[in-house]
Amino acid sequence: MAQQQIGGLAAIFLDEHLTVTAATRCREAGLKKFDAITPYPVHGMEEAVGIRRSILPYFTFGGGVVGLVVGLWFTIWTSAYSWPINVGGKPFNSLPAFIPVCFELTILFAALTSLAAFGYMCSLPKIDPPMIDPDLSSHKFAIFVPSDDHGYDAGKLEQMFKDLGAAEVKKVAVF
Amino acid sequence: MANHAHHDLEVKKFVAPSSLKAIAYALLAIGLITFVVGLMKNQERAWTSYLAAFFYFSSLGLGGLFFVAIHNIANSGWSVTVRRYAEGMTSFIPFILIGGLVLVAAGKTLFPWMDEAVIAGSPMVAAKTGYLNITGFVIRIILFAVGWFLFKWFIVGNSIHQDTDGRVERTLKNVGLSVGFVLFFALSYSLFSVDLLMSLLPTWYSTIFGVYTFAGLFQSSIAVLSLIIIYMKRKGFVKGYVTHDHLHDVVKYMKGFTIFWAYIAFSQFLLIWYANIPEETEYYIMRAQHGWLGVSMALIVFRFVVPFIALLPRGLKRNESHVIAVSVLVLIMQYVDIWWMIYPNFFHGHMVFGFWEVGVFALFAGLFLIGLITFFSKFSLVAVKDPRIQEAINHHVTY
Numbered sequence: 001m002a003q004q005q006i007g008g009l010a011a012i013f014l015d016e017h018l019t020v021t022a023a024t025r026c027r028e029a030g031l032k033k034f035d036a037i038t039p040y041p042v043h044g045m046e047e048a049v050g051i052r053r054s055i056l057p058y059f060t061f062g063g064g065v066v067g068l069v070v071g072l073w074f075t076i077w078t079s080a081y082s083w084p085i086n087v088g089g090k091p092f093n094s095l096p097a098f099i100p101v102c103f104e105l106t107i108l109f110a111a112l113t114s115l116a117a118f119g120y121m122c123s124l125p126k127i128d129p130p131m132i133d134p135d136l137s138s139h140k141f142a143i144f145v146p147s148d149d150h151g152y153d154a155g156k157l158e159q160m161f162k163d164l165g166a167a168e169v170k171k172v173a174v175f
Numbered sequence: 176m177a178n179h180a181h182h183d184l185e186v187k188k189f190v191a192p193s194s195l196k197a198i199a200y201a202l203l204a205i206g207l208i209t210f211v212v213g214l215m216k217n218q219e220r221a222w223t224s225y226l227a228a229f230f231y232f233s234s235l236g237l238g239g240l241f242f243v244a245i246h247n248i249a250n251s252g253w254s255v256t257v258r259r260y261a262e263g264m265t266s267f268i269p270f271i272l273i274g275g276l277v278l279v280a281a282g283k284t285l286f287p288w289m290d291e292a293v294i295a296g297s298p299m300v301a302a303k304t305g306y307l308n309i310t311g312f313v314i315r316i317i318l319f320a321v322g323w324f325l326f327k328w329f330i331v332g333n334s335i336h337q338d339t340d341g342r343v344e345r346t347l348k349n350v351g352l353s354v355g356f357v358l359f360f361a362l363s364y365s366l367f368s369v370d371l372l373m374s375l376l377p378t379w380y381s382t383i384f385g386v387y388t389f390a391g392l393f394q395s396s397i398a399v400l401s402l403i404i405i406y407m408k409r410k411g412f413v414k415g416y417v418t419h420d421h422l423h424d425v426v427k428y429m430k431g432f433t434i435f436w437a438y439i440a441f442s443q444f445l446l447i448w449y450a451n452i453p454e455e456t457e458y459y460i461m462r463a464q465h466g467w468l469g470v471s472m473a474l475i476v477f478r479f480v481v482p483f484i485a486l487l488p489r490g491l492k493r494n495e496s497h498v499i500a501v502s503v504l505v506l507i508m509q510y511v512d513i514w515w516m517i518y519p520n521f522f523h524g525h526m527v528f529g530f531w532e533v534g535v536f537a538l539f540a541g542l543f544l545i546g547l548i549t550f551f552s553k554f555s556l557v558a559v560k561d562p563r564i565q566e567a568i569n570h571h572v573t574y
Contacts, residue, residue, distance in 0.1 A: 096441075096444065096448050
């Protein structure tokens with residue numbers, strides 16, 4: 001994916017509760033594209049930022065169903081049609097013997113589909129992502145508002161974040 | 176958490192509605208009468224019904240204690256507010272000793288290995304009399320039932336006493352006790368299943384049998400736990416402490432153990448089907464004749480496929496009426512499963528179900544309900560002084 005050249009405003013917080021409050025305020029102010037960056041999952045952040053549930057599980061389910069069908073078709077086709085082999089006098093088309101294969105393929109397809117969908121949705125692998133603050137992966141929290149967000153007003157936002165107790169508010173050139 | 180202020184936390188004293196009490200005692204009375212009349216009119220039916228219902232409710236009682244124990248061991252915080260419900264289920268455990276000893280009176284009506292003629296006629300059964308004999312059977316029942324009772328007494332006792340003194344050591348003590356219980360339970364419940372169910376066909380054996388019955392035990396216990404959670408919430412006895420997030424996580428167990436049951440059931444079947452050894456296959460052949468094949472298939476569909484798909488979407492795990500429907504299905508199928516394990520061994524392999532089974536089931540259902548009502552009326556519905564209570568109150572399932 002082409003790197004988008006978007007600047008914006010980032011507010012750094014030292015407290016997770018303040019970050020959640022700031023995110024709530026941003027959502028209430030009508031901002032839509034802003035994001036929260038935290039070193040660990042913060043309870044209540046999804047609701048505060050207004051993130052809806054990911055569609056990833058549907059990819060997993062779809063992958064699983066495809067895996068199941070492929071497993072059934074492949075085992076039945078190989079064992080009963082393409083190259084029938086008599087094993088212990090059992091019928092060529094013996095469903096119990098195929099179930100482990102179908103199960104494994106269901107899991108494999110579901111897992112690989114999830115991984116691929118996850119990578120695509122997060123545009124991974126990203127070799128050199130822009131960095132707002134190196135400490136965001138250890139003990140700091142940030143709210144980032146891109147400049148093309150609805151109702152973006154750098155001055156107003158900066159004042160709001162400062163009032164909420166942000167440790168630092170800075171303009172980020174490229175994100 | 177600052178933005179998650181839980182201002183409406185409330186635990187009311189549980190007062191059982193008189194209708195619920197009446198139902199419980201009516202079930203007990205109907206059951207007692209059915210069982211006594213059954214013993215006079217139709218002994219075999221009375222005993223097979225008794226065994227099915229006894230095993231069913233013993234499993235639910237033990238399932239409650241198992242739920243408590245694994246969460247104690249894992250030092251889990253989220254489950255603290257629903258733990259008392261599971262502890263309530265253990266109030267059936269004292270009845271296991273009496274119920275188990277009554278079972279001895281069934282003698283050779285139920286257990287062919289108690290019949291001298293069967294032993295004399297079958298070298299395979301004769302070779303197993305070192306384990307399958309009445310003395311051993313009675314000793315094992317007493318040992319298991321007393322062991323379970325003692326673990327229940329101390330583990331649940333510590334939890335209840337903590338409500339008044341709030342001592343943290345009680346939580347720590349319960350970790351060791353729970354480890355002991357789980358180890359004891361693994362062996363004892365396996366052998367309990369072997370004695371009560373597998374020995375009905377003494378020539379047959381399956382080494383995974385105890386795991387199979389355990390899978391059913393946990394799946395059905397979680398169904399009961401979910402029903403209690405929803406009941407207490409809807410009747411307004413507990414507010415704020417138990418949320419949809421708790422229900423969601425409890426129901427995840429139900430889904431997980433639905434899969435686990437299918438996995439174990441299939442593992443048992445696959446090896447027997449593949450090896451095709453006569454003394455192993457007889458079990459499944461009996462369950463493929465005289466209409467039992469339909470029940471076997473119904474188990475796959477209604478004990479695995481339907482609950483699995485019904486519990487897959489996230490929203491449905493948080494939907495109370497949906498969870499009630501699935502829990503009832505799981506509880507019905509747990510009975511069908513036990514019935515399916517017991518009944519093909521009797522009545523010349525024909526399918527039998529009717530008034531006697533329902534009546535004797537009511538006897539134990541009544542006992543179980545009375546146990547729950549008594550327990551919940553006596554103790555707080557939430558372990559309010561558990562040191563991890565804050566973690567449980569703030570429990571939140573992310574997407």
